[in-house]
Amino acid sequence: MSRRILPDSVRATHGPKAPWLALAGGILFLLSGLLSWSYDDRILGDLSIRFYPAGIQLYAMLFGVIGVILAVLLLRRPPWLSPARGLRILGTTGIVFVVWIIASVAYQSGGLINANEGGWVALVGAVLLTLAGHLSPEVDIDVRRWPRLSSTLEIVIIVVLMAILLFTVAYTLDIQDGVIFASFLIALIGLAGGLLGTGFGGYLGFIGANNRRPLLLAAFLVAFLFPFTQDGSDANMSIATQVLIFATTALGLNIVVGLAGLLDLGYIAFLGTGAYVAAMLSSSGFATIGWKPPFVVVMLIGAATAATFGLIIGSPTLRVSGDYLAIVTLGFGEIFRLAMFNLDGNNGPDLTNGPNGIPAIPDLELLGFDFGEVHTVAGIPLGRFSNYYFVLLLLLMFVMLVFTRLNNSRIGRGWVAIREDERAAEAMGVNTFGLKLLAFSVGAFLAGLAGTIKAHQDTSVSPDQYVFLESAFLLSAVVLGGMGTVVGVLVGATILKLLPEKLREVNDYRLLVFGLLLVVMMRFRPEGLVPSKRRQLEFHEEDQELSELLQAEHLQAEHLDPEQLEPEHLQGAK
Amino acid sequence: MSAMLEVKDLEVAYGKIKAVKGISFDVNEGEVVSLIGTNGAGKTTTLRTISGLLRPTSGSIRFKGKDITTVEAHDIVQLGLAHSPEGRRIFPRLTVEENLYLGAFARKDKGIDADLEAAYELFPILRERRAQPAGTFSGGEQQMLAMGRAMMSRPQLLMLDEPSMGLSPIMMKRIMTTVTTLQQQGTTILLVEQNAQAALKRATKGYVLEVGSIVLSGTGAELLSSDDVRKAYLGED
Ligand SMILES: Nc1ncnc2c1ncn2[C@@H]1O[C@H](COP(=O)(O)OP(=O)(O)O)[C@@H](O)[C@H]1O
Ligand SMILES: [Mg+2]
Numbered sequence: 001m002s003r004r005i006l007p008d009s010v011r012a013t014h015g016p017k018a019p020w021l022a023l024a025g026g027i028l029f030l031l032s033g034l035l036s037w038s039y040d041d042r043i044l045g046d047l048s049i050r051f052y053p054a055g056i057q058l059y060a061m062l063f064g065v066i067g068v069i070l071a072v073l074l075l076r077r078p079p080w081l082s083p084a085r086g087l088r089i090l091g092t093t094g095i096v097f098v099v100w101i102i103a104s105v106a107y108q109s110g111g112l113i114n115a116n117e118g119g120w121v122a123l124v125g126a127v128l129l130t131l132a133g134h135l136s137p138e139v140d141i142d143v144r145r146w147p148r149l150s151s152t153l154e155i156v157i158i159v160v161l162m163a164i165l166l167f168t169v170a171y172t173l174d175i176q177d178g179v180i181f182a183s184f185l186i187a188l189i190g191l192a193g194g195l196l197g198t199g200f201g202g203y204l205g206f207i208g209a210n211n212r213r214p215l216l217l218a219a220f221l222v223a224f225l226f227p228f229t230q231d232g233s234d235a236n237m238s239i240a241t242q243v244l245i246f247a248t249t250a251l252g253l254n255i256v257v258g259l260a261g262l263l264d265l266g267y268i269a270f271l272g273t274g275a276y277v278a279a280m281l282s283s284s285g286f287a288t289i290g291w292k293p294p295f296v297v298v299m300l301i302g303a304a305t306a307a308t309f310g311l312i313i314g315s316p317t318l319r320v321s322g323d324y325l326a327i328v329t330l331g332f333g334e335i336f337r338l339a340m341f342n343l344d345g346n347n348g349p350d351l352t353n354g355p356n357g358i359p360a361i362p363d364l365e366l367l368g369f370d371f372g373e374v375h376t377v378a379g380i381p382l383g384r385f386s387n388y389y390f391v392l393l394l395l396l397m398f399v400m401l402v403f404t405r406l407n408n409s410r411i412g413r414g415w416v417a418i419r420e421d422e423r424a425a426e427a428m429g430v431n432t433f434g435l436k437l438l439a440f441s442v443g444a445f446l447a448g449l450a451g452t453i454k455a456h457q458d459t460s461v462s463p464d465q466y467v468f469l470e471s472a473f474l475l476s477a478v479v480l481g482g483m484g485t486v487v488g489v490l491v492g493a494t495i496l497k498l499l500p501e502k503l504r505e506v507n508d509y510r511l512l513v514f515g516l517l518l519v520v521m522m523r524f525r526p527e528g529l530v531p532s533k534r535r536q537l538e539f540h541e542e543d544q545e546l547s548e549l550l551q552a553e554h555l556q557a558e559h560l561d562p563e564q565l566e567p568e569h570l571q572g573a574k
Numbered sequence: 575m576s577a578m579l580e581v582k583d584l585e586v587a588y589g590k591i592k593a594v595k596g597i598s599f600d601v602n603e604g605e606v607v608s609l610i611g612t613n614g615a616g617k618t619t620t621l622r623t624i625s626g627l628l629r630p631t632s633g634s635i636r637f638k639g640k641d642i643t644t645v646e647a648h649d650i651v652q653l654g655l656a657h658s659p660e661g662r663r664i665f666p667r668l669t670v671e672e673n674l675y676l677g678a679f680a681r682k683d684k685g686i687d688a689d690l691e692a693a694y695e696l697f698p699i700l701r702e703r704r705a706q707p708a709g710t711f712s713g714g715e716q717q718m719l720a721m722g723r724a725m726m727s728r729p730q731l732l733m734l735d736e737p738s739m740g741l742s743p744i745m746m747k748r749i750m751t752t753v754t755t756l757q758q759q760g761t762t763i764l765l766v767e768q769n770a771q772a773a774l775k776r777a778t779k780g781y782v783l784e785v786g787s788i789v790l791s792g793t794g795a796e797l798l799s800s801d802d803v804r805k806a807y808l809g810e811d
Contacts, residue, residue: 410679417665417676424663426627429651429680429727 006134018135019074022087025128026067028121033061035118040109044179055180056101059187060122063094066194067129074136080146084136086198091130093190098123100186104179141199143206154207155214162218170229173236178503227389232381239501241385244392245454247493250477251399252446258484259407260439261419263326266333267474270444272466273309274302274451276340279358279461286358288351295364299452306448310441318436333471340463357462364456388457399446400486411435480521482528491529576639578603578731578762584633586623593619595786606763608773611783617766618660621733625657626650651680656729660736662720666709670700673708673719677726693722714745733764738772750776770807774798
């Protein structure tokens with residue numbers, strides 16, 4: 001899996017120069033922060049002033065700081081770290097970062113001539129860092145051999161990291177300018193990748209794996225505290241609730257797609273079912289059903305209705321091969337949308353008000369808590385969207401729980417067998433039809449549940465919210481993030497929902513960018529950003545390293561040292 | 575006493591094509607029964623129908639006295655009838671141990687770990703490689719895994735579909751010895767083979783299947799010495 005693009009002879013002769021190249025690259029980057037990047041002072045938060053770094057110039061200087069640190073590490077050559085990998089990530093991302101800014105300056109101020117010396121100096125620095133990364137020797141790192149910290153210290157590390165995460169998220173969302181927002185994201189990838197790529201990332205992952213519970217707790221604490229960083233502003237909270245609904249729904253879809261291996265192209269209809277049920281039973285003046293049960297009951301009815309639809313379309317199709325399911329679900333998605341569009345009293349009963357939908361759905365009120373009002377907790381005002389955010393967070397936790405419980409159960413093992421070889425699974429006594437139907441209806445149930453909350457949060461439902469494109473986006477979140485993992489889907493959903501909100505500039509090209517992203521992903525990382533190890537193997541079967549990693553993990557689970565067992569195939573493969 | 579497995583007038587069709595045309599045979603407890611026949615004779619179809627993966631157009635199948643003709647595949651496994659399918663069909667990306675555990679999927683009792691030990695005793699190489707993805711195995715190792723996996727459901731009747739297919743003579747012998755071992759340990763075996771010599775040598779009883787019909791039957795030794803079998807399956811004239 002080494003990424004050697006330079007021939008060995010070049011590496012041999014010029015390798016010793018790498019630390020100095022890296023040092024030079026880092027210093028150039030630092031320097032560039034003090035220079036002017038743009039002639040025009042009205043764009044990108046004014047990059048025209050020299051010796052007074054702001055915004056993007058500061059990010060550039062951070063590249064420099066990390067570059068210098070890695071250069072020093074490269075000089076000292078600790079045997080347990082791989083600065084080379086860090087440098088490659090830092091350098092390559094640095095190039096992307098600088099090119100993106102120079103291009104934006106040129107585009108916004110009408111010509112490349114307006115890009116001042118700072119960008120060019122930084123570009124040279126980035127190239128030097130990349131070169132140094134490719135010239136330096138590779139170090140094989142095994143974080144399992146790093147010193148173990150005391151468990152208290154490990155938990156302190158987790159808490160500090162989570163605090164940094166909270167701060168970073170809050171900071172990132174506060175960036176209003178789309179280009180600066182993107183620059184910061186790129187810088188973040190480069191800086192974090194540069195530091196963590198050296199081996200620290202693997203070590204942190206190792207610590208995290210050893211402290212799953214504290215990690216999970218800390219992560220939820222961060223998510224829970226996030227609204228308190230917003231000073232009562234609803235701008236970011238509105239985006240955050242969108243992300244949460246999208247992520248929750250995508251996670252439900254991941255049970256169907258990622259765990260059971262069923263392709264569902266009309267999943268959004270189940271979300272819509274829940275939303276429409278909630279709208280019809282709400283106390284909106286436009287609601288079409290007179291009965292107004294308490295919201296908890298509405299949630300159950302919405303979810304049960306969705307699950308029933310799931311059973312109805314799943315029962316006949318899941319017995320036959322998978323391709324039919326894709327087509328039938330695609331059809332179901334359209335039928336749902338058209339039915340909602342047409343059930344307006346002219347054709348059939350008046351349930352949905354047709355194209356107008358059901359507007360003016362009032363805010364939720366649970367146990368006397370009005371979701372429409374601003375509540376002040378510990379002196380910090382929490383607005384309407386914060387209220388929904390907390391409920392949605394609870395729902396996400398619930399879906400995560402369902403997902404992991406199912407995945408780690410007998411049912412989950414049955415799904416694995418079905419994905420691997422359905423007919424063999426059948427011969428082993430796996431009730432393939434039953435397990436597929438279960439996945440399909442549980443997925444529908446969870447989407448329906450989310451839909452009931454979504455209706456109130458959106459204050460209206462209409463057919464055009466539940467189009468095929470939305471199903472496609474959900475599926476993309478799953479594929480992009482990583483089929484069959486929780487974290488992957490959360491990452492995928494966040495990217496797909498957050499970026500279009502922030503990058504309003506490219507909104508017109510949203511689908512184009514999105515398509516490109518998918519193509520690139522499928523080419524270079526088909527298993528998704530955060531894949532499960534097993535999925536990774538499905539896409540890279542000839543990858544010896546990965547298969548060894550799986551073995552090591554398996555043996556570790558048995559509390560055995562992999563060294564104790566020296567099967568000859570491991571030896572032969574090296 | 576009735577036979578452990580009774581197949582009566584079994585007919586199976588793929589659409590209009592009749593693959594099995596009214597066959598009847600018995601497997602008694604403790605026996606190794608061989609079903610031999612050339613490619614396309616209908617052996618796999620017969621096994622798949624017995625284990626509930628295909629539905630017959632007519633005829634009946636009784637297992638331990640119970641009619642299982644319309645019982646679902648996953649329930650048949652629970653009754654104690656295991657099927658090691660043609661071509662092994664191990665789960666390639668799962669480890670050996672995960673494969674074995676999936677063999678016990680239909681079970682809910684506490685004896686699974688003990689049976690895992692038994693499978694490892696039967697094929698020590700599986701223990702050695704328990705953490706290896708099964709897809710990296712050679713054909714013979716995959717066959718051992720497939721047999722071990724089938725045994726994990728703790729079957730009373732084990733059906734093996736061409737276990738010797740594509741194996742080296744040594745590996746084939748190893749597999750066939752295991753068949754005898756399993757028989758001695760009390761498992762009844764229905765063995766489907768194209769390799770008549772190996773299959774009949776160990777069989778208490780044998781049936782010869784040709785284009786969907788049983789054309790010959792007898793004890794293993796009888797069939798081995800029959801002229802028809804020698805001509806058609808052992809390449810002698
Ligand atoms: N899935 C299928 N669809 C249609 N015909 C099939 C199918 N499987 C097997 N057949 C046909 O049924 C007959 C018996 O096949 P099979 O049971 O696989 O034979 P054997 O296992 O003895 O080689 C053959 O003529 C084969 O072509
Ligand atoms: Mg066959």
